[in-house]
Amino acid sequence: MKxxxxxxxxxxxxxxxxxxxxxxxxxxxxxxxxxxEEIRPAYDRVHLSAYMGEKTIEELTMAPLxxxxxxxxxxxxxxxxxxxxxxxxxxxxxxxxxLPYDFLxxxxxxxxxxxxxxxxxxxxxxxxRTIEDLDMMKAYAPKATRAAVIGGGLLxxxxxxxxxxxxxxxxxxxxFAPRLMPRQIDQAGSDLLKGKLRDLGIKVHCNKNTQExxxxxxxxxxxxxxGERLEVDMLVISAGIKPRDEVAKIAGLEVGSRGGILVNxxxxxxxxxxxxxxxxxxxxxxxxGLVAPGYDMAEIVANQLVGADAKSFTGFDMSxxxxxxxxxVASFGNPFLEEPDCQTIIYENKTKGVYKRINIGNDSxxxxxxxxxxxxxxxxxLLQTVNNKLPIPEDPEDLxxxxxxxxxxxxxxxxxxxxxxxxxxxxxITKGKIISEITENNAxxxxxxxxxxxxxxxxxxCTPMVKDLIQGVLKSQGKVIRNVLCEHFDYxxxxxxxxxxxxxxxxxxxxxxxxxxxDGCEVCKPAVASILASLWNENVLxxxxxxxxxxNDRYLANIQxxxxxxxxxxxxxxxxxxxxxxxxxxxxQKYGLYxxxxxxxxxxxxxxxxSDLPKIWEELIAAGFESGHAYGKALRTVKSCVGTxxxxxxxxxxxxxxxxxENRYKGLRSPHKLKSAVSGCIRECAEAQSKDFGIIAxxxxxxxxxxxxxxxxxxxxxxxxxxxxxxxxxxxIDRFLMFYIKTAEPLQRTATWIDKMEGGIAYLKSVIIDDxxxxxxxxxxxxxxxxxxxxxxxxxxVETPEIRKRFVHFVNAPETKDPxxxxxxxxSQIKAEDWNIAKF
Amino acid sequence: xxxxxxxxxxxxxxxxxxxxxxxxxCVLIDGEQIAIFNFTSKGEWYAxxxxxxxxxxxxxxxxxxxxxxTEPKVACPFHKKAFSLKNGACLSGEDFTLKTYPVEVExxxxxxxx
Ligand code: SRM
Ligand SMILES: Cc1cc2nc3c(=O)[nH]c(=O)nc-3n(C[C@H](O)[C@H](O)[C@H](O)COP(=O)(O)OP(=O)(O)OC[C@H]3O[C@@H](n4cnc5c(N)ncnc54)[C@H](O)[C@@H]3O)c2cc1C
Ligand code: SF4
Ligand code: FES
Numbered sequence: 001m002k003x004x005x006x007x008x009x010x011x012x013x014x015x016x017x018x019x020x021x022x023x024x025x026x027x028x029x030x031x032x033x034x035x036x037e038e039i040r041p042a043y044d045r046v047h048l049s050a051y052m053g054e055k056t057i058e059e060l061t062m063a064p065l066x067x068x069x070x071x072x073x074x075x076x077x078x079x080x081x082x083x084x085x086x087x088x089x090x091x092x093x094x095x096x097x098x099l100p101y102d103f104l105x106x107x108x109x110x111x112x113x114x115x116x117x118x119x120x121x122x123x124x125x126x127x128x129r130t131i132e133d134l135d136m137m138k139a140y141a142p143k144a145t146r147a148a149v150i151g152g153g154l155l156x157x158x159x160x161x162x163x164x165x166x167x168x169x170x171x172x173x174x175x176f177a178p179r180l181m182p183r184q185i186d187q188a189g190s191d192l193l194k195g196k197l198r199d200l201g202i203k204v205h206c207n208k209n210t211q212e213x214x215x216x217x218x219x220x221x222x223x224x225x226x227g228e229r230l231e232v233d234m235l236v237i238s239a240g241i242k243p244r245d246e247v248a249k250i251a252g253l254e255v256g257s258r259g260g261i262l263v264n265x266x267x268x269x270x271x272x273x274x275x276x277x278x279x280x281x282x283x284x285x286x287x288x289g290l291v292a293p294g295y296d297m298a299e300i301v302a303n304q305l306v307g308a309d310a311k312s313f314t315g316f317d318m319s320x321x322x323x324x325x326x327x328x329v330a331s332f333g334n335p336f337l338e339e340p341d342c343q344t345i346i347y348e349n350k351t352k353g354v355y356k357r358i359n360i361g362n363d364s365x366x367x368x369x370x371x372x373x374x375x376x377x378x379x380x381x382l383l384q385t386v387n388n389k390l391p392i393p394e395d396p397e398d399l400x401x402x403x404x405x406x407x408x409x410x411x412x413x414x415x416x417x418x419x420x421x422x423x424x425x426x427x428x429i430t431k432g433k434i435i436s437e438i439t440e441n442n443a444x445x446x447x448x449x450x451x452x453x454x455x456x457x458x459x460x461x462c463t464p465m466v467k468d469l470i471q472g473v474l475k476s477q478g479k480v481i482r483n484v485l486c487e488h489f490d491y492x493x494x495x496x497x498x499x500x501x502x503x504x505x506x507x508x509x510x511x512x513x514x515x516x517x518x519d520g521c522e523v524c525k526p527a528v529a530s531i532l533a534s535l536w537n538e539n540v541l542x543x544x545x546x547x548x549x550x551x552n553d554r555y556l557a558n559i560q561x562x563x564x565x566x567x568x569x570x571x572x573x574x575x576x577x578x579x580x581x582x583x584x585x586x587x588x589q590k591y592g593l594y595x596x597x598x599x600x601x602x603x604x605x606x607x608x609x610x611s612d613l614p615k616i617w618e619e620l621i622a623a624g625f626e627s628g629h630a631y632g633k634a635l636r637t638v639k640s641c642v643g644t645x646x647x648x649x650x651x652x653x654x655x656x657x658x659x660x661x662e663n664r665y666k667g668l669r670s671p672h673k674l675k676s677a678v679s680g681c682i683r684e685c686a687e688a689q690s691k692d693f694g695i696i697a698x699x700x701x702x703x704x705x706x707x708x709x710x711x712x713x714x715x716x717x718x719x720x721x722x723x724x725x726x727x728x729x730x731x732x733i734d735r736f737l738m739f740y741i742k743t744a745e746p747l748q749r750t751a752t753w754i755d756k757m758e759g760g761i762a763y764l765k766s767v768i769i770d771d772x773x774x775x776x777x778x779x780x781x782x783x784x785x786x787x788x789x790x791x792x793x794x795x796x797x798v799e800t801p802e803i804r805k806r807f808v809h810f811v812n813a814p815e816t817k818d819p820x821x822x823x824x825x826x827x828s829q830i831k832a833e834d835w836n837i838a839k840f
Numbered sequence: 841x842x843x844x845x846x847x848x849x850x851x852x853x854x855x856x857x858x859x860x861x862x863x864x865x866c867v868l869i870d871g872e873q874i875a876i877f878n879f880t881s882k883g884e885w886y887a888x889x890x891x892x893x894x895x896x897x898x899x900x901x902x903x904x905x906x907x908x909x910t911e912p913k914v915a916c917p918f919h920k921k922a923f924s925l926k927n928g929a930c931l932s933g934e935d936f937t938l939k940t941y942p943v944e945v946e947x948x949x950x951x952x953x954x
Contacts, residue, residue, distance in 0.1 A: 054919075056895070064935060447933060487908070509862075509881075519862075519881045521906030522915035522922070547863030551902065551917030559917055563898050809898075810868040811858035820873075820898050 002031050003102035005305065006091055008081045008247065010036030012045055013278030013294035014107030015062045020302040022071045029306060030103075032073045035093055037080035038130060041065055046291055046458065049158050051134050052165040060131075084251035086271050103305060106261055106269070106276040107298075108244035110289070114237050115150075119213030125235045128159045137236070141166035144234035148172040148222060150210055151238035152180040154322060159236045160202045172203045172230060174222070176239075179206055184320060184331040188348065189373045192355040196327045196374065205230075241289050243280045256282040265312035267301050275301045288316055291458065292425040299428065317425075319383050321376055321461050328376035333369025333386035334359065342368055345397050349374075356400040358382070360392065367392050367399065380465045381414070388421050414465050415472040423465055426458025434466060438473045445470070483745065486523040489516045493671065494743050497531045506536060507544025526550035527746040530633055533669035534741045537789040539796050540632075540669075541803045552631035555807065556794055557613055561832035562821050565613060566606040567593070568630035569620050570666060573640040573658035573678075574601030583623040591616055594829045600637035600675070602628060607830050609817045611808050617794045626666070626792040633747070634669045635676070638662035639687065643680025643697065652697030654680035657726060661695070664730065667790045668737065671744040671753075675710075678702075689717045692750040693733055698722065702729045706736055707761070709751035718754070718761045721769065731780060735768040738779040848942070848953040853887075856948045864914065866890045866901035869954065874941060875901035876950060877925060879912055885943040886925035887952055892916040893936040900938070 005026075007014050018034065021027070036042070043060040051060060058064075068075040076093065083092045084104065092098045112127035114120055124144070126137050141147075147168045149160045152175030163171040173180070179190035180197075194204045209225035213235065221231045243260040245253075254262040254270035260282025267275045267283070276282075277297035279289060288294065293316035304310045319332035337359040338344065347356045354374035361368055367385045372378065382399060385392065392399060414423075419432035437443040437452050449466055450456050456463045483492045491499065496515065505511045511528050512520055520528075525548040533540055540549050541556070552558050557565035569584070584603055588595045591612050593605040608616055617627075629635060638661045641647065643654030658678040668674065677686035678695040688694025694705040700723040708717030721732055744753040754761055766772045768779075797803045808814040823830040851869055859865040859878040867874050873890035890898050895918060903914040905925070912925040922931040928938030942953040 059934070451933060488906075512881075519879070519905075519907040519912065521908065521913070522904040522920055525904050525906065547860050547904070550904070554902065554917075559899070559902075561895075561897075806860065809866060810873075811865040812854045812867040812869075816868060818873075818898050 002029060004100055005030035005032050005103045005105070006099060006101040007032070007034040007105045007107055008091070009107035009109055009244075009278070009280070010034050010038070010042045010075065010077070011107060011109045011278065012042060012062065012291055013109070013298055014105075015042035016295050017105060017107060017277060017298035017302060018068075018071075018073055019063070020298055021305065022073075024302055024306045024308065026302060026306050027072050032071075033099060034068070034073055034075045035079055035081050035091070036075065036077045038132075039078045040131065041068070041075065041077065043131065045129070048128075048131070048134065049162050049165075051131065052138070052162045057131060081247055084247060084274075086251055086253070086274070089273070102273065104274045105301060106248055106274065106280055107278045108247065108280040110241040110243045110279040110287070112237060113240040113242040115210075115239050117150075117210050117213055119215070119219070120237065122213055122215055123218035124215070124233055125213060125219055125237065128155060128162070128236050128238055134162075137162070137234075138166065140234060141168060144168055144232075146170040146172075146232045147234035147236070148174055148230060148232045149236045149238055150174050151240065152177070152204065152206065153183065153238065153240070154181060154320060156236075156238035157181070157197070157202075157322065159238045160197070161200070163234070163236065164201055168234065169201055170203075171201060172205060172232065173197070174208045174210060174224075174230075175204065175206045176209055177206065180204060181322075181329065181331075183318075184335065185329065185371045185373065186336065186357065188346070189329070189355050189357065189371045192348070192350070192353060192373045193327065193329055196353055200327065241279065241287070243282065243287055245280055248276070248280075256285075260287050263313075265314065266304060266310060267297050267313055277301055283313060284315060286315065288318075290316075290318065290320065292316065292428075295426060295428065317383075317387065319386075321379050328372065328374055328379075330372045330376040330379040331370070332379065332383040333367065335369045335371045337368055343396075345400070347397070347400055358396065358400055360396045364396065365391065367396070370400075372400075377464075380462060384414075384417055384421055384423075384465075388418055390416065414468045415476070423469070424453075424455035424458065424462040426462075427454045429453050429455040429462075431469065434469055435473055438470055439477070444474065485527055485746070486521055488512065488518045488520050488524050489528075491515060493527060493531065493746050496528065497535065497742060500528075500531055501535055506532060506538065507542075508532070508548035509544050520548070522550075523746075526553070529553065530669055530671065530746070533634075534671075534786075537667065537669070537786045539791070539793050539800075539803070541793070541797055541806070543802075546803075546806065550633075555610060555613065556627065556631055556797060557608065558631045560606060562823075563818055564607045564609055564821055564832070566604050566630070567608055567613070567616055567620075568598070568602060568604050568628040569625035570628040570662070571602040572662040572666070573638060573655050575640070575655055575659060580623060580625070583620065583625070587616055587619050590619075592830065594831060598630075600630075601639045602637060604630070607823060607832070609809070609821065611814065611817060614798045614804050614807050618798050621792070621795050621798065627794040629667060632669060633672050634667065635662070635665040635674045637675060637677075638665075639675075639677035639691075641678075641680050641685035643678075647680055649683060650680035650697070651699055652680055652702065654678045654686065654697055657695065657702070658686070660726070661730070661733070664787055665733075665737065667793065668741075668786060670737070670741050672747050672749045674737070674750070690714065691717060693717070693736060695729060701725050704729055704732055706764070707751045707754040709749055711749075713751075715751040715755075720761070720765055732768060734783040735776050735779045736764075738783045739764075739768055739775075742779075850944070850951050851954055853943075853950045853952045856945065856950055859950065862905060864901040864903065864905065866898070867952075869952065872954075873898055874952060874954075875914070876943065876952070877901075877905055877914060879905060879925070882907075882912060884912065885945055885950065886912065887941040887943045888914070888923065888925065888928055888938040892918060892921065893930075893938070894919060894921050894934070 042062040079093045079095045081091050112129050147163045149156045152173045160171050160173050179187050212223045214221050223229045245255045245261045248261045249255050261276035263276050263281045278294035322329040342359040345358050356372050358370035359368040421431045423431050443449050529548040588605045593607050598604045638658045640655045640658030644650035675691045676693050677688040677691045679686040679688045680697050690708045690710045694717050696703045702724045704721045705717035709715040809818045822833040853867045861880040864875050864877040875890040877886045899917050902917045905914045913922045915922045923938050928940045930936040944951045
């Protein structure tokens with residue numbers, strides 16, 4: 001006879017418990033019933049914020065409903081348990097079900113803790129825990145312009161970022177403690193983080209005690225104990241968690257004085273046939289607000305129930321990494337140890353926004369903990385070093401600064417770990433397990449490892465280590481890991497470019513037949529297409545090239561939500577006549593397009609149906625416009641400031657030079673996009689130092705900078721030559737760009753290319769300035785031939801019937817537009833329909 | 841489970857030249873959007889729903905086609921989720937499946953079985 005097992009709560013841990021039990025054939029021993037209070041099956045709460053953006057409910061769902069069915073788990077959703085009779089071993093649910101159990105598992109999680117601040121009940125005040133909370137925030141946000149979050153912990157900061165993602169540009173974080181993430185980082189780390197958040201648009205107020213939430217029915221502002229007031233029309237409370245122990249309490253199970261269902265090392269509550277796991281469990285005075293310890297608890301209880309050897313729960317490491325986009329924050333081991341209990345090494349670089357602290361044992365043998373802000377790339381490795389008590393370098397600062405001077409080998413770190421080292425703590429996957437997947441089951445890609453072990457599927461923090469591990473194992477097996485494009489080409493981009501050039505290959509098929517195998521794929525096709533464009537500068541939509549182009553290149557426009565396209569005509573240097581402005585206005589009006597000034601000093605028109613593109617371009621071309629290549633890995637914009645033409649400080653004519661530079665390199669395709677700018681003086685209003693190549697005027701000429709980057713990992717460009725004449729400057733840029741085009745990896749911006757280059761900027765200078773490898777003449781000639789070959793590809797496209805006819809949505813009904821395209825109205829213009837509003 | 845007999849019908853879709861070599865195109869048949877792929881390198885034709893199940897985008901016909909091993913596939917232009925052209929299974933580890941349709945080519949015409 002099977003016994004009855006009931007699980008209360010279908011959250012992350014409740015689900016994981018079922019998964020583990022099934023994997024151990026637990027459903028042969030038990031009739032499993034799960035009660036969930038929420039209306040949907042368990043979903044990935046850790047990545048809840050992704051629901052504000054890219055991810056749908058389906059993607060966040062841990063397992064679809066039929067998974068429960070297949071494994072004979074009876075799942076009762078939207079039916080919370082309201083009472084448990086410990087003597088009769090019965091549970092009763094809200095809908096009136098009464099069921100007997102032999103074993104009962106509480107996995108009821110926790111609820112947001114809402115402090116008793118007068119006014120918390122007002123409209124516009126939210127918590128951040130469930131899909132419903134987010135749906136309500138999404139619905140309210142369009143009415144709000146200024147918002148705040150109470151609580152500067154891990155979750156509070158995530159909520160603040162979510163507010164930004166909802167389009168609220170004025171977002172504030174209110175923290176009672178003197179610093180942010182008080183449980184993870186120290187004051188110096190917090191100060192730096194504050195600055196980083198400010199750059200993201202989040203204002204931080206520490207030492208602030210909220211007194212009242214004011215407003216007439218709905219929130220209008222907040223007042224604080226120090227007498228200050230903040231005007232906000234939306235508030236998220238993220239002041240901590242409160243374990244859901246209410247049913248346990250009614251049942252008479254022992255609970256902690258500050259909440260939580262009391263458990264022993266076997267996760268048994270005060271009644272040995274009742275367990276508690278996850279965020280509702282109070283173990284040794286600790287509530288674990290993280291998913292990994294919850295999964296560990298699930299494993300331990302599942303083992304006991306199937307009679308496997310019962311390991312006990314002995315606590316868990318609270319190391320964490322913040323998932324906020326654009327800000328790295330991590331703490332591991334014991335971050336707060338101080339001298340004399342340890343030696344502390346601190347590295348701080350305020351200009352780069354990096355703070356790192358490590359605590360080393362007094363015998364200099366062990367790493368005990370630390371904090372990383374601004375750059376947490378070493379997090380996984382440092383955490384492993386703490387957890388596995390790995391030996392540390394003789395100069396412990398190498399741990400955070402990298403070995404300087406010596407030879408760095410990224411893979412060596414992971415390879416030095418013992419086999420028991422936990423690589424993926426969410427899924428408890430050890431290094432040994434991953435290695436056996438690689439060596440025995442030939443899993444050599446992240447996707448394969450994900451499928452077979454579930455590593456990397458939780459928080460994703462271990463992905464870089466798993467990558468290193470794969471590389472390391474393959475290397476140790478003597479397999480040469482070459483940087484090849486994909487399974488269809490056994491060549492690097494650089495090799496393939498030389499081959500295509502040598503053999504005069506002009507179409508994707510020629511390259512595939514001569515140098516590749518199979519049918520190609522979405523990785524090699526765009527890479528080869530880009531190589532061909534960089535070599536010959538022939539129309540990308542020509543025969544044999546059309547279907548190798550990446551999504552945007554294939555339609556010479558950027559694909560948008562909903563499947564329409566955006567149109568960006570080139571506006572060199574950002575200079576435009578009133579006549580041309582009028583043309584853009586007329587075209588946008590005629591085709592019903594949304595218009596916006598871009599960050600690249602030009603105008604973008606969004607929402608064009610694919611079949612309107614040729615007509616739109618015909619009109620733009622007639623007015624003298626050309627393609628702006630906003631869709632291509634190509635030269636984008638050369639921004640300018642007004643320079644001597646108007647500015648009282650300008651020392652050179654920045655606009656004219658920007659236009660000259662933009663017109664020279666327009667249409668140039670490269671491994672990744674290229675951006676440039678020209679500033680008229682050292683005040684740098686054109687932001688040239690953030691560009692792939694930037695030019696700043698001096699009294700005597702131009703200073704040239706290369707390798708700048710905005711984006712998520714900004715890098716300032718390096719100065720490589722000063723006081724150049726316009727001709728000298730162009731010649732250097734020719735060489736720089738051509739050398740980049742010939743040697744970079746696919747989708748590698750100039751910044752990364754230089755950073756990865758052996759010898760770095762010094763080597764680059766020796767090649768393109770000192771000509772140490774004697775290729776400069778060739779580089780210049782190659783560039784000149786590309787420049788000479790320039791034609792506006794949109795002009796060719798509208799004039800060539802064979803190309804033009806491909807711009808339709810339905811080939812059997814060319815006049816019909818895609819009827820599923822829907823727009824909404826916003827500020828008197830159109831916008832794409834939100835794709836997260838599920839269409840059922 | 842009941843077995844439901846599904847009757848298919850052969851329907852003219854488009855001209856061969858409407859679908860670029862090694863690429864796709866979309867046809868509208870009876871209000872339904874169907875992506876047809878001319879897998880020239882294998883000499884095969886495939887058809888699937890045009891709707892990408894990931895974000896409900898009518899876009900698969902504009903995706904890049906190719907193969908993983910011997911499995912022919914299409915990658916959605918939006919987020920590059922890849923799907924088998926043979927059986928519609930999602931190859932990027934998600935629980936999506938595309939509807940697929942048999943294709944027949946006669947002379948210069950493409951037909952679908954729907
Ligand atoms: C339209 C625009 C935003 C705006 O409304 O202002 C924009 C829009 C997009 N950017 Fe951008 N970026 C725009 C200026 C910028 C800038 C500012 C600038 O150029 O001065 C930056 C930072 C500077 C830099 O690139 O270093 C910028 C950094 C990025 C990045 C990050 C690149 C990086 O190296 O990290 C991406 C992602 C990528 O390319 O992989 C990106 C990608 C994109 C894409 C192409 C995303 C996509 O694939 O759909 C967006 C296309 C929208 C569209 O359909 O047009 N965009 N993007 C700007 C167009 C400028 C133009 O006239 O061409
Ligand atoms: C925005 C956000 C970001 C996070 N980020 C991270 C992170 O980066 N890393 C990390 O490790 N952790 C993170 N967490 C925490 C993580 O989500 C939790 O640790 C994890 O979800 C705990 O799982 P659980 O099953 O114990 O609780 P839950 O996932 O909350 O599940 C409990 C379930 O039980 C249900 N329930 C409660 N009472 C009853 C009842 N009487 N009857 C039936 N059902 C009931 C609840 O409705 C809920 O569905 C984050 C949490 C949030 C909200
Ligand atoms: S950089 Fe600024 S100050 Fe200098 S010329 Fe340009 S606008 Fe004027
Ligand atoms: S919409 Fe197709 S992959 Fe996202």
